[in-house]
Amino acid sequence: xxxxxxxxxxxxxxxxxxxxxxxxxxxxxxxxxxxxxxxxxxxxxxxxxxxxxxxxxxxxxxxxxxxxxxxxxxxxxxxxxxxxxxxxxxxxxxxxxxxxxxxxxxxxxxxxxxxxxxxxxxxxxxxxxxxxxxxxxxxxxxxxxxxxxxxxxxxxxxxxxxxxxxxxxxxxxxxxxxxxxxxxxxxxxxx
Ligand SMILES: [Zn+2]
Numbered sequence: 001x002x003x004x005x006x007x008x009x010x011x012x013x014x015x016x017x018x019x020x021x022x023x024x025x026x027x028x029x030x031x032x033x034x035x036x037x038x039x040x041x042x043x044x045x046x047x048x049x050x051x052x053x054x055x056x057x058x059x060x061x062x063x064x065x066x067x068x069x070x071x072x073x074x075x076x077x078x079x080x081x082x083x084x085x086x087x088x089x090x091x092x093x094x095x096x097x098x099x100x101x102x103x104x105x106x107x108x109x110x111x112x113x114x115x116x117x118x119x120x121x122x123x124x125x126x127x128x129x130x131x132x133x134x135x136x137x138x139x140x141x142x143x144x145x146x147x148x149x150x151x152x153x154x155x156x157x158x159x160x161x162x163x164x165x166x167x168x169x170x171x172x173x174x175x176x177x178x179x180x181x182x183x184x185x186x187x188x189x190x191x
Contacts, residue, residue, distance in 0.1 A: 041117020081136035
């Protein structure tokens, strides 16, 4: 899937999580961190592609990207697996409290949103014809639905005019259906 579809998927999953598990208290810096975190998370598994949008945000990103691509053992391998998910989990669990100001930002929520972004990426890519190597280093590819013919080819009209609008439609629906919860969440927002 393309980066835009991944962003939208992440936002949809984040909103779903916020509706079912609304945080007891949320401040503005954390809300901002959560939104950024989910989008960054949704792009992380594709850092194995040197051309990934995340690399463009860093100075000398493309050179670093090339090195990282080697580390990731090629496209759609470890970064799209359960093992990769676990390693990302351990990495962010360790790094976030050291880099973010814990007195201002609730790092647990930012951490959760990054992992939600990564999970949404894996779900979205599982919908594609290629599937994902969920059990890497085993080479079995997993897809939703299991029959490849019913899955989506990346960057085609099916993705842009069926999948993306469906996710946007879901987002609008879940926001509409849970206005009370979301309103309460935003009303309780403090700086
Ligand atoms: Zn991917």
